[in-house]
Amino acid sequence: MSNHLYPLASLVQIEQTPSREDGIPESLEEDLRAYGCKLIYQAGILLQQKQVAVATAQILFQRFWFVTSMKQFGVGDVGMGALYLSSKLEECPLRMRDIINVYDVLLQRASHSIGPKADQQFRYYPMSYFGDTFYNLKEALVVAEMQILKRLGFNVHVVLPYNTLVNYLRLLGLGSNKEVCSRAWGYLNDALQTPVYAMYQIPTIVCASILLATRHLSIALPSEPPTCWWELFDTLWDDVWSVSGHIMRLYRPESSEETQLVVGMLTKKDVRRWLEENATVLPRP
Missing domain, CATH: 1.10.472.10 (Cyclin-like)
Structure with a gap:
């Protein structure tokens, strides 16, 4: 199996990912990657998507972060784009509207888990299809799919094990x-x-x-x-x-503080805010 057919990250990309160059610690980046893949998996279950498409989406999601920083794109947005793209690649297409609905539920639940009412039962509040939330998520999905294709050079071939x-x-x-x-x-x-x-x-x-x-x-x-x-x-x-x-x-125990930190950094705005508050390295030129 050649690297041409199955693209792998270079040693330079592995040792210093774009996110780490922007100041995100390695352990935090790995936690954000893992949580993003969990969201993809949960969305796949709710959408009754085929396992092959869900696995393909997770692999594309992981590849993306070797060429792009989490400071530029949110983990949740890229997860939506990867799931939408993989549904086309594996010929089991999903409606954009369905993906947006499911991710809205998952993101609301994640936000609830770290909010002041975390001890109360989660209740989902549907969004308006003519409101800003829907159009913002739709735009984020479309941009994420295009950026995955562009930054991976349209090399989206995936081999499952x-x-x-x-x-x-x-x-x-x-x-x-x-x-x-x-x-x-x-x-x-x-x-x-x-x-x-x-x-x-x-x-x-x-x-x-x-x-x-x-x-x-x-x-x-x-x-x-x-x-x-x-x-x-x-x-x-x-x-x-x-x-x-x-x-x-993945099996190591996580503290509540670590979980709250990861869940609170699912958008690029959250990541940039955290970097400003915890800046330890100079940003990339």
Whole structure:
């Protein structure tokens, strides 16, 4: 699988993303990426969208932040644009109006969770289709879709890992182990909330999901040279271990302060306000 068909971020982009150049800490950027992917996933469920389109949207979302700063575009807006674009790419189109409605619900609920009435039950207040909210969200969606295409150079080819996982498990003699298959499949889905699909090739990510699944189930695989199981799939241990770390980071406990910070930075205005209040580096020229 060549990088030409499956574009990956360069080492320079990985070490210093545009958001980090603008002063957003690495940990906060990763949390915002993960939350943006959660919104895409939740929207996909509410819209009854196919899993393949939701996964494609999350991967495009992650790629976008290697070429653009969160200071320029909001996480929520780009999520809408990615979901709308992926629905066309995977030939299961969604209506723009439906996406806007669903994201309005999700954003209202997120705002409620950090507001003064967070301890009260959330109640959704529908927006007016002739009001500013609808037209602002519509404009944000259209702009986000165009910017994703433009900044990714129209290279929106996405390879999903599920067929590869099935083949690898069969080769390892685990194809009939339902628990291993289920856990590894789940880890692949969890990895969509991390940048790994824009950093590593699919075989590496699949091997990481198998590693996590077999270790958590205490299933031994050949791991001593010259019979290391991951070498069967032309992957490097350091890369597999790195991807595993990205996935397991999602399971770390988060404080209420961290959650409130992330939820309060879903728009570019919120990000710029936070940067002004916590400026530690000079902005990019």
